[in-house]
Amino acid sequence: MSVTIRNMVDGDWSAVERVYAAGIAGGSATFASETPTKQDFFATRLAELSFVAELDGSVLGWAAATPTSDRDVYRGVIEHSVYVDPHATGRGLGSALLESLIERARGLGFWMLQASILPENTGSLRIHEKAGFRRVGRRERIGFMTFGPHAGTWRDTVLIEKRL
Numbered sequence: 001m002s003v004t005i006r007n008m009v010d011g012d013w014s015a016v017e018r019v020y021a022a023g024i025a026g027g028s029a030t031f032a033s034e035t036p037t038k039q040d041f042f043a044t045r046l047a048e049l050s051f052v053a054e055l056d057g058s059v060l061g062w063a064a065a066t067p068t069s070d071r072d073v074y075r076g077v078i079e080h081s082v083y084v085d086p087h088a089t090g091r092g093l094g095s096a097l098l099e100s101l102i103e104r105a106r107g108l109g110f111w112m113l114q115a116s117i118l119p120e121n122t123g124s125l126r127i128h129e130k131a132g133f134r135r136v137g138r139r140e141r142i143g144f145m146t147f148g149p150h151a152g153t154w155r156d157t158v159l160i161e162k163r164l
Contacts, residue, residue, distance in 0.1 A: 003093060005100045008050035008062060013038045015059035016052065023083045027148040028120040030081075031155070048108060049078065051100050053093040060088040063097035065105065068114065076111040082124065094127045102131060106164045113164065116142070116157035125158060133160040 008016065017038070023029035035041075045064040053061035061084035068077040080101055084094045105113055116139065117124050129135075141154035 003096055004054040005051050005096050008052045012052050012059055016062045019083050019085050022086050028118045031143040033147040053097050060085040061093040061097055063101045078110055079114050098131050111164050114161040116159055119158050128160050133162040136161050
């Protein structure tokens, strides 16, 4: 098993979208009900902080970051996502992606990484805690689910962060 973490490129979109769609379908990864367009996805992510994980030549995971705010005082704070194909969990891809993101963000001068994770997403919470993230709090009824098994309900998220 040979895992490669590399910068995400335009040609990775079909695999990235497939993994993202699987996360959406699982119901515990995001409030999004559908994947964005390729143009919208790449326009909102920081190219230098977007990675894919390849296992034996197949893209099976991705991580990407967005600025938390366009206000200058928050220029060093980013929000990130990590997605792994459900058939490839437990192989260290999520941790490898997260570690690559942390190291690159540190090298680029970012000082804080944060994410909001649905509490049922225990795998994501576990890899973040292993990487040194701390739970800041629980945001109650912060997002309204419009699809899946939780459609029509307000959902909580766990806010996590890591200072670099």
